[in-house]
Amino acid sequence: MFPGSEYNTEVWSHFRAPRNSGVFPADASGVVAGAAGARKHGRAVEFQLQVNAAGTVVDCRYRVFGCPATIALCSMASEALKGGPLCDAARYSVVQLADRLGLVAEKRAAAIVVEDAIRAAVRRYNNNSPPQLAVVKFTMES
Amino acid sequence: MKQETIYLDYAATTPVDPRVAEKMACCLTCEGTFANPASAHAPGRKARGAVERARSQVAALVGAEPGEIVFTSGATESDNLAIKGAAHFYSDKGRHLITSRIEHKAVLDTCKQLERDGFEVTWLKPDADGLIQPSVVEQALRPDTVLVSIMHVNNEIGTVNDIAGIGRVTRERGVLLHVDAAQSAGKVPIDLKTLCVDLMSFSGHKLYGPKGIGALYVRREPRVQLDPLMHGGGHEHGMRSGTLATHQIVGMGEAFELARQELPQEAKKLNALREKLWRGLHAAVPQALLNGHPTQRVCGILNVAFPGIEGESLLFACGAIAVSSGSACTSADQQPSFVLRALGRDDQLAGSSIRFSIGRFTTDDEVEAAVRVVGQEYHRLLDLAPAG
Numbered sequence: 001m002f003p004g005s006e007y008n009t010e011v012w013s014h015f016r017a018p019r020n021s022g023v024f025p026a027d028a029s030g031v032v033a034g035a036a037g038a039r040k041h042g043r044a045v046e047f048q049l050q051v052n053a054a055g056t057v058v059d060c061r062y063r064v065f066g067c068p069a070t071i072a073l074c075s076m077a078s079e080a081l082k083g084g085p086l087c088d089a090a091r092y093s094v095v096q097l098a099d100r101l102g103l104v105a106e107k108r109a110a111a112i113v114v115e116d117a118i119r120a121a122v123r124r125y126n127n128n129s130p131p132q133l134a135v136v137k138f139t140m141e142s
Numbered sequence: 143m144k145q146e147t148i149y150l151d152y153a154a155t156t157p158v159d160p161r162v163a164e165k166m167a168c169c170l171t172c173e174g175t176f177a178n179p180a181s182a183h184a185p186g187r188k189a190r191g192a193v194e195r196a197r198s199q200v201a202a203l204v205g206a207e208p209g210e211i212v213f214t215s216g217a218t219e220s221d222n223l224a225i226k227g228a229a230h231f232y233s234d235k236g237r238h239l240i241t242s243r244i245e246h247k248a249v250l251d252t253c254k255q256l257e258r259d260g261f262e263v264t265w266l267k268p269d270a271d272g273l274i275q276p277s278v279v280e281q282a283l284r285p286d287t288v289l290v291s292i293m294h295v296n297n298e299i300g301t302v303n304d305i306a307g308i309g310r311v312t313r314e315r316g317v318l319l320h321v322d323a324a325q326s327a328g329k330v331p332i333d334l335k336t337l338c339v340d341l342m343s344f345s346g347h348k349l350y351g352p353k354g355i356g357a358l359y360v361r362r363e364p365r366v367q368l369d370p371l372m373h374g375g376g377h378e379h380g381m382r383s384g385t386l387a388t389h390q391i392v393g394m395g396e397a398f399e400l401a402r403q404e405l406p407q408e409a410k411k412l413n414a415l416r417e418k419l420w421r422g423l424h425a426a427v428p429q430a431l432l433n434g435h436p437t438q439r440v441c442g443i444l445n446v447a448f449p450g451i452e453g454e455s456l457l458f459a460c461g462a463i464a465v466s467s468g469s470a471c472t473s474a475d476q477q478p479s480f481v482l483r484a485l486g487r488d489d490q491l492a493g494s495s496i497r498f499s500i501g502r503f504t505t506d507d508e509v510e511a512a513v514r515v516v517g518q519e520y521h522r523l524l525d526l527a528p529a530g
Contacts, residue, residue, distance in 0.1 A: 007458075015455070015458065015459075016459075018526065021526055035528070039490060039530060040489070040490065042452065042489075042490075042493070043452070044527075044528055044530075045528070046528045063526060063527060063528035063529075064526055064527065064528070065451070065452055065526075065527040065528060066452050066455065067452055067454040067455055068454060068455050068458045068459075070452075071455060071526065
């Protein structure tokens, strides 16, 4: 655990140096995006997936406003999704990741927001929508 | 301080000054002043002498008579004793109290308990600068008001209330005034001979003394009486029973003595460091906002809102600096500060506010390093965040 916090060293490492953060260039191909949460609720996430013709997530980017757990979960999820099939991204459980990391119950809301943003992006791809943000309204504050 | 972490949380607690620790160590073992100060034998009389010397030292810092100082376990107990003690003793005169919404929890929760006990409490709202104006107190006074409790310096934002003005209002109307001075003693000059204050709470550990010791000033002229919270041996003129903790009391006395000797130059040094910190932070983060009155503030506390980022992340990102989001006593509950909310800051700004508090051992280098870390981490987190 990081001294004085409920975060373990893995969470701490991703919070200190988030992997794959940022956004793809506007002209990048195969990019779909989803968003969830709201600043006024304490966390907001925009997640981008770059998917190739074979349906593989070749890369990810995200922007995140939130607590250390929200930032770390974005970073860890982006690592997990890269290189995998898009159908896995649709099923990927950030909540289970949070549980595995031993995050306290109050941080479950952070995992749900990250998960919702990823699933919104996957839906955007499946609906064959233009690469704009699909916004998921986040209403549950656990 | 020879530590990796830069300690900028002096408003939460201070390290014991080595000169204080030395005096305390003389009161613990066989060779020292360890006896019970209530005992009649020679070692007991020696301990009593040490306690009375400390009482004089505490009184001297604030212009009180030694006999007006009652030792307690800390400012929280002092607040409880003052408010509950006065409310119950004078309940025949009335059952209405006045306090503000930005008091320390020790005052807020004590007043809430009295509400449950059938007293009525008026909760004053501060102005946009975090101050309680005497005119606002005056308007809230009623014929059945028995006590007003207003803090001298706010523990979160460092603003200094006009207790001289508030005291004139309450004294004219024959209402008792209690002042929580945990954050002001030793930092702001206090002269109880001229102030119309009837009860004043002090803490040892906010002023380089030990934890677990505090004091309550109880005015003798005009005389103020209190119902005690604790019953037992009738110590402290019957107001606070319990064997006196000689080492703690001696430590508090020495700390107050040092503060009295060093207050003018220390206040000057801390003012300069605080200004340097604010100028540095504002240059590194031009969006930063100062919480509380820009000039009517104590030398050691600076509370700054950092718009656009999330507070917990900033606090953890700046892990090399020991600071508080809100006061240490309230940050455990992870809610936006009730003080900042009372000033009109929204949840996001209140949540992204940091209290920096500097003290006797803070150096220029530490302030410069803090500015660097906060500026760097703020911009890192801002870059991570989505627009809006």
